[in-house]
Amino acid sequence: MNSTLEKLSPTLFTIGIFLFWEAACRAFKIDRFILPAPSEAFMAMVQYWRPLAYHSFVTLWTTLAGFGIAVAFGIALGLVVGWSRTIYRGLYPVMIGFNCIPKVAVVPILIMWFGIGEVPAILTAFLISFFPIVVNVATGLATMEPELEDVLRALGARKLDIMLKVGIPRTQPYLFGSLKVAITLAFVGTVVSETVGANAGLGYQIALAGSNFQMPLVFAALLLLAFEGIAMYAVFAWIEGHFTRWAFRSSMSAAA
Amino acid sequence: MSASVEIGDVTLTYRGVSGGVLALKGTTLNVRRGEFAAVVGPSGCGKSSLMKLVTGLLPPDNGSIVISGAKVTGPVKIAGMAFQNPNLLPWRKVVDNVLLPLEIVQPYRSNFRREKKQYREQAEALLKTVGLGGFGDRYPWELSGGMQQRVSLCRALIHQPSLLMLDEPFAALDAFTREELWCVLRDLWQKIRFTVILVTHDLREATFLADTIHVMSARPGHIVMSKTVELPRPRELEDCFKPQFIDIVHELRAKIGEVRQQ
Numbered sequence: 001m002n003s004t005l006e007k008l009s010p011t012l013f014t015i016g017i018f019l020f021w022e023a024a025c026r027a028f029k030i031d032r033f034i035l036p037a038p039s040e041a042f043m044a045m046v047q048y049w050r051p052l053a054y055h056s057f058v059t060l061w062t063t064l065a066g067f068g069i070a071v072a073f074g075i076a077l078g079l080v081v082g083w084s085r086t087i088y089r090g091l092y093p094v095m096i097g098f099n100c101i102p103k104v105a106v107v108p109i110l111i112m113w114f115g116i117g118e119v120p121a122i123l124t125a126f127l128i129s130f131f132p133i134v135v136n137v138a139t140g141l142a143t144m145e146p147e148l149e150d151v152l153r154a155l156g157a158r159k160l161d162i163m164l165k166v167g168i169p170r171t172q173p174y175l176f177g178s179l180k181v182a183i184t185l186a187f188v189g190t191v192v193s194e195t196v197g198a199n200a201g202l203g204y205q206i207a208l209a210g211s212n213f214q215m216p217l218v219f220a221a222l223l224l225l226a227f228e229g230i231a232m233y234a235v236f237a238w239i240e241g242h243f244t245r246w247a248f249r250s251s252m253s254a255a256a
Numbered sequence: 257m258s259a260s261v262e263i264g265d266v267t268l269t270y271r272g273v274s275g276g277v278l279a280l281k282g283t284t285l286n287v288r289r290g291e292f293a294a295v296v297g298p299s300g301c302g303k304s305s306l307m308k309l310v311t312g313l314l315p316p317d318n319g320s321i322v323i324s325g326a327k328v329t330g331p332v333k334i335a336g337m338a339f340q341n342p343n344l345l346p347w348r349k350v351v352d353n354v355l356l357p358l359e360i361v362q363p364y365r366s367n368f369r370r371e372k373k374q375y376r377e378q379a380e381a382l383l384k385t386v387g388l389g390g391f392g393d394r395y396p397w398e399l400s401g402g403m404q405q406r407v408s409l410c411r412a413l414i415h416q417p418s419l420l421m422l423d424e425p426f427a428a429l430d431a432f433t434r435e436e437l438w439c440v441l442r443d444l445w446q447k448i449r450f451t452v453i454l455v456t457h458d459l460r461e462a463t464f465l466a467d468t469i470h471v472m473s474a475r476p477g478h479i480v481m482s483k484t485v486e487l488p489r490p491r492e493l494e495d496c497f498k499p500q501f502i503d504i505v506h507e508l509r510a511k512i513g514e515v516r517q518q
Contacts (some may be wrong), residue, residue, distance in 0.1 A: 150311070155362045
């Protein structure tokens with residue numbers, strides 16, 4: 001009984017929030033130009049399904065492209081940073097500084113360099129999402145048990161051996177944990193870029209519909225964005241659970 | 257082939273954040289081939305530094321370490337090590353944890369892929385001798401602490417090291433499991449006769465297992481007493497209650513009490 005309730009609770013909560021929203025809109029007669037009811041947003045979704053499907057697709061692929069670059073770059077940089085203390089100390093302030101720059105401020109520069117289109121969106125998604133990956137991979141390497149390193153070094157293991165046999169495998173739970181965070185950030189990056197300057201994507205759709213006072217359409221696009229985010233998060237949560245089951249069972253806790 | 261160890265007048269300073277700490281000063285210690293040596297002493301006397309020195313993981317400031325006639329200048333590449341924490345890799349099955357050294361040490365390393373099946377059998381056989389037959393395909397986190405420590409011992413021994421370094425390997429176990437593992441280690445050593453240096457706090461453990469017990473002083477550590485254990489082998493757990501055994505423990509205890517006072 002309790003476990004069924006627990007299983008159903010995400011669905012029930014989501015439906016509950018929509019019902020509350022709908023009821024509030026009707027009860028207080030909220031103007032649809034301020035806050036449309038979810039029913040209106042869903043109707044807009046049906047009515048404009050063709051452009052919404054197109055823009056959703058554009059946002060999804062640009063996000064995944066940026067995220068893919070972030071994963072490759074993040075792992076590579078994380079390994080380099082985790083490999084050597086000197087590089088770690090040298091690069092860390094630079095990376096913190098870079099991460100503090102709001103990416104929305106970078107988008108105009110990217111548009112000047114690459115023009116309006118998908119490239120600035122991909123790059124913004126990449127720039128905003130690689131940081132947690134780097135930090136987690138580096139942390140995974142840096143927290144290796146020194147005694148285990150001693151065991152291997154006393155056998156004549158080189159640094160590369162230790163990395164391949166211990167460092168990289170033990171980084172996995174940290175990496176997969178960071179991917180869940182990074183994918184949602186990547187969506188933020190894409191939409192920021194699309195809102196500032198693009199001719200496709202959900203961010204563009206939101207900006208365009210907003211300027212035409214089509215609030216139900218704005219909310220329809222927002223809901224789709226949330227849905228894409230949840231779906232991708234679920235994918236990476238599943239991958240995490242599938243590949244690093246040992247991390248949840250053993251005393252070693254993942255990216256805490 | 258087991259190794260001999262000669263530690264000659266070694267000094268070691270740890271460079272920490274708050275300045276250097278003199279860990280060892282004028283430490284001299286000799287271990288014959290195939291000897292079981294134990295090092296006991298008050299906590300913080302630099303016993304663990306001794307482990308790092310002998311395996312070449314740390315260079316001494318002064319003095320020399322000679323293993324089987326050759327001066328140690330870098331990691332020795334032959335030693336098996338086990339610590340208080342089993343440090344097993346949670347993503348590897350038990351048998352693959354045991355096989356880890358063979359993936360690193362020559363000549364096994366070059367043959368590893370070709371001979372994997374045979375190595376696996378060796379690992380399974382070794383696991384069986386420590387009472388873990390049939391556990392090879394489990395994961396370390398499915399095993400109890402004592403069982404994990406047995407796996408750790410197997411990992412330290414799979415490549416037939418000429419020198420086994422043990423740093424309080426049984427300290428985290430309950431009394432019964434600890435005594436059980438004493439016997440496991442005793443039997444393994446009697447079968448293979450590798451050279452052992454066992455660092456421990458437990459005087460009964462040292463007396464039960466070792467041929468020679470070296471007592472270290474408080475920091476900076478050096479050897480203040482070397483005691484040969486004349487008890488006949490093979491020793492049984494029952495022997496721990498014999499007067500001769502108790503006398504030795506008593507004597508060691510008195511000496512350690514003395515160095516702690518200073």
